[in-house]
Structure formats: structure tokens, C-alpha cells
Amino acid sequence: MPKLGAEPIRRAALVKAAIETVGDAGSLDVTVAQIARRAGMSSALAHHYFGSKERIFLAAMREILSLYGAEVRGALTAAAAAAVEGCVHQARLRAIIRGSFAPGSFRREAISAWLNFYVLARTNPEARRLLTVYQRRLQSNLMHDLRPLVGDRAAEIASGLGALIDGVYIRAALSGEPDAVQAAGIVLHHLDRELECAP
Amino acid sequence: MPKLGAEPIRRAALVKAAIETVGDAGSLDVTVAQIARRAGMSSALAHHYFGSKERIFLAAMREILSLYGAEVRGALTAAAAAAVEGCVHQARLRAIIRGSFAPGSFRREAISAWLNFYVLARTNPEARRLLTVYQRRLQSNLMHDLRPLVGDRAAEIASGLGALIDGVYIRAALSGEPDAVQAAGIVLHHLDRELECAP
């Protein structure tokens, strides 16, 4: 059965299976055997390629963050194409927010993954690092378009927006029926208020 | 050794130990034996009084929510005493926010407990119920003082404030040095913006 060049395929399958398994269980309390079975292989092979359960989780977290990043980047380039001159910054800010609440980031497994990776980040240095990267990139993206609009208040507003995005995410995750549009609406509304009230 | 009337004392000790143990571990992946040892008894006794690990966690969650509720109630009555006439509602709203970021709710164990209870609420119906109670009470508290100030916009604004409180909480939890004052400041700032911009 061994086909050559299996490593990348196996790794990807395991990462996908890990995200799905955590999504189903709702917690990181899942076994390597469950993940491996879902990925169609033995648990020994999972250990062979990743070395430990922890490494599988970290790879899954990288995948989640990477998907999120792609979502935001996509929304940003779409916005750049569509935006009327003079409103580019507003349009980009809205794109970042919409990207954060894209359907993909809002699937059940993704939400479960995020929640559990928050918990993982409390104890695992690498997980914490990855989450810091995410937060810094978001902050920096927001600042880039806020500074031209509100100057010195950019940092403060970006912090608020970042926290609001996270908070709305969790609210939606815990409500039975996450409504991505409404969630994004709350954040967009907050942005409007901040921009309206600029001195 | 058996002194009579030990049950309530033992239960309280176990709840306290559970919160501390989860706080130290940063996850719910702790053993009944660890909790029991910390509470100064055998794991058998912990099972005797609570029946299962799950029940211990739920009791701990109730305790955390109860402490939070007390904090907010305290801040509200203090605000009622101090507030100048005509600003009562603003003062009460600020009190709710400050109560949410009281030092007590911001200790390491409390933050760990909150994060992990969010995760628990994904799978455990009783945990979800408790979290819903918390969210509803917060929403209702906020609405009570927002309605006189902003009328129909109250519900929308209360949702935003609730999500922002949760989000800021998590940001602070994941930053090494949670700064309760700064955290409360972000939410208070958001409130001011919403009230300033009232039509």
C-alpha cells in the first residue's frame, strides 16, 4: 500500500482530522487514535509523522490561523478593487471585519478550535506565540487604515476593535445559532461610531 | 477525626481547590486526586460529596458566577450612593463595567476558570445554562440603564457592550500582565462613544 510522497498528504489529513475531531468533541480531550482513525490511518503513523499529540494540535492551530489570514487577505484585495476613491480606508477596515466573520471562520469546527486554542495558549508557549502573531497582525492591519482617519487615536481604537471581534466571536460560538452577518454588524456599527465621533 | 457538619465545609473546600487547581493547570485536564489533595482530603471523599468530577466543575462554575454577580451588585449599590442626580444611569452603567473588571474577577484562577468554562459550555448543557444566565443578567442589567438614555438602541448597544466585555477579558487573560484598569477603560470609552453619538 505504501505510495511514495505520502508524508505531506498524511500530515494534511491528520491536521484536518484533528480540527474536525476537536470540533466534534468541543475540547482538546481527544485521543490520537480518534484523530488517526478519522484520517484513515493507524495511531502509530500519526506519532510517526508528528511525534506527539501536542505537535498535532500546534499544526492544527497553524492551519486555523492560516485559513483566517487567507480570508482577511482575500477580503482586502476584493475591497481594494471595489472601493471608491476617498473611502479606501473605510472600505479596507470593513473588509478586515468582514473577513474576520467569514463563513469559513464561523464553522463549528473552526469556532471550537479557536476556543480551545485560547485555552491551550494559557499553558503552551508555542500556542501563545501563534496567538500573539494573530493579534499583532490584526492590530497592525487595523492601524494601517485607522491612522489616516483618526491619527493618534488609532492604537486605542484598534485595541477596542480587536477585543470586540474576539468577544463577538465567543458570543456567537456559545449561542446555538451563530449568525455571522449580525456578528459582523455589531463590530461594523462600533467602527462607524468611532469614525463619526472623530474630533 | 470525624466532626459533624463537615459536608458544607468540605464542599466549599473542594470548590475552592478546584478553581485553584484549574487556575494552575490552565485547563480542565486535572485529576480529582489533585483537587482533593489541595483541599486536604482523599479523592474518595471528593467523590463521596460530589459524585463525579463534572459536578465539582459545575459547582466551581457556579461559585465563579456568584462571585462575579456579587462584585457587580456591590459596584451598583456603591454607585447608587455616590451618583449625582441626573447621571444615575450613566453612573450605574459605569459601575457594571467596573464590576466586570474588578480585581477579583481578574485573578489568574478566575480568568482560567472563565476560559475553561467557556469550553465546557460547548458540550455540557448545565454549563451552557449557567453561562446563559450570566449573559442574560448582564444584558438585562445594561438594558435597564440604557433604555432611559438611548431608547430603542438599548438592545443593540447592550449586545455590543457584553461582547466587548468578554473580548477584553480574553485579551487581558492572554496578555502576560492583565491590566484591569486599562481593560475597563476600553469598555468605558466605547460606552461614552455610544452615548455621545445618540441621535
Place this chain on the structure above:
DNA sequence: ATGTTTATTGACTCGTCAATCAACAAAAAC
């Protein structure tokens, strides 16, 4: 005194699971 209720634990059961290893299979290299 004697029986009942409450408190308490050590020892045990039964299961689970991460990680390892020896062994087998197929492709590639030489």
C-alpha cells in the same frame, strides 16, 4: 450499651491512552 448516622480512607477495579517497537511491504537506488 447498643444501634444508627455521618465522616473518612486505603486498596482495588477497570478502563484508557500516549508513545514505542519490531516487523512487514513496496518503491528507488545501485
Place this chain on the structure above:
DNA sequence: GTTTTTGTTGATTGACGAGTCAATAAACAT
């Protein structure tokens, strides 16, 4: 065609942990 590299797994190890139980002991009731 044999050796080496890559892929793969069943079986095993070693540890740990939730929940049970029988047994002990102190207080209380009568």
C-alpha cells in the same frame, strides 16, 4: 537482485485516573 529508503501497522508497554467498596471511627440517639 540486493540494499536502502520510505511507508505502515499490530502488539505492547507503562502509566495514570475515575469511580467503587469495604472497613474504620467518631458522634449521636435511645
